[in-house]
Amino acid sequence: MSTRELVTDLTYLLASALFILGLRSLTRPQTARRGMQLAALGMLSAICGTLLHHEIVSYGLVFVGLGIGTVIGWPLGTRVAMTAMPQRIAISHMFGALAATLVGFAEYHSHRLEGRPLDRGTMGALGFEVLFGSLTVSGSFMAFGKLQELLPGRPITFRGQNALNLALFSAALGLFGLLVLDPTLALAFYLLVALAFVIGVSMVLPIGGADMPVVVSLLNSYAGLAASATGFAIDNNVLIICGALDGASGFLLSIQMSRAMNRSFRNVLFGAFGAAPSPSAATLEAKEMKSITAEDAAATLAFARRVVVVPGYGLAVAQAQQLAREMADQIERRGGDVKYAIHPVAGRMPGHMNVLLAEANVQYEKMVEMEEINEQFSSVDVAVVIGANDVVNPAAKRDPNSPIFGMPILDVDQAQRVFVLKRGKGTGFAGIDNALFFDERTSLIFGDAKSSLQKLVSEMKAL
């Protein structure tokens, strides 16, 4: 091993260690920032180490690529709004997987051109790389399109969809097996790439906007696996390590998300979470929802001791996080205590709501996870539900016929009083009635979350 190679390898070792420490720093918000900055240094050292690599003979184009990437990556880091994080993450999965796929493709092509046959192990790794890489590219692009609303967000389903997906996947596996048996079958390789692209599209088509947290996490995991496979194909350990970390992370997050959405583990593994729940027969007979004026609600809130704000995706859509915090400020100014109850799928990706609240200057100690806050609801004076519906629907606990039965929810119905800020009298995403809205302790404030909060805040200021 030459000195050069040794230096390169040492930078990789340093990078791997710093990446692991960086991820570990994310277990506590106090240490997170410094840890990730160190991880970025690790990345820089790995890049410099690679530029010493003996196989790199021409640097011009390499720097062109680095330059283009920086010019595009910079605004994607500095400009993108926090509300757009889910689509931002989806598109970056696409870029990551595209890099892996292109490297795999180039590797195969070069071997073929140079007449050096690939051994079976390397072929297996390459096949895995382009299979997971391409399906992540097209799948992430579809997810991006849905989240960015370039494509219709509702699930697109048709008869025989699952059978078609199964057939596509079996065909891809067949081609993969064929390639491992005979790596010289170039046509099979190109077909595998094309087929994987189609699988990515057909996998994400039947998935609706509210299911995106699972999909985005799953694609995260696939992108990691593709990177790991690249590492196996070109014998690069740092790639294997990072891919494994990424794969494990995405996998765990998708399991947690699917649990929070009441979907089975098997559903996640096979990505077959398309079927929309059939709306159950409305069991709530002509009960009336009770509405309350902003003035009365403000008076109650102003003198409440313990208030819990329950933000849902509707809050983010209305861009009203800042106003929710102003309302909390008003309560706290009078000596009340305000906490925020965060359901795992309150946003469009894992932890999204926390980021949105942090952006609105809410301190992180006040954001409480579901299990913890559920123990406290019975001693809460007022719970303010803003733009959330299914995650506070008691039917998930009480009604075995409900499509969301079994889904973990925030026990808002335990609070002394409940205010619900709601756009109209319609049902939530799952299309089911919510008994909470008809409860005698519940009062509704109808209207756009932003203007309702605005009214509440100004009424409270006037008190």
Next chain:
Amino acid sequence: MSHTTVAEIYIFILAAFVGYQIITRVPALLHTPLMSATNAISGISLVGSLVVAGSDRNTLATSLGVIAVACATINVVGGFIITDRMLKMFRPSAGSDQKGTP
């Protein structure tokens, strides 16, 4: 199966295990930064792309390599910046905060 491959499988399994152990301890509070962090880190595929782009094997490989370098760089640059931007926003309450700016 070659010796290298076996060693690589060891590394993969150990890394996945470490990842699992660490990530189960990341609170839901930081799941979005976690995702963008793993994304930035997986931009490490840049090191593979750099070699493909610079090793001058054939025109197609070089062109694909350059595109791959650009894609991976987007993730590295954009990923670390946005992770830092998010983590900067997570602040503790008044006690350890220097004069909480409302």
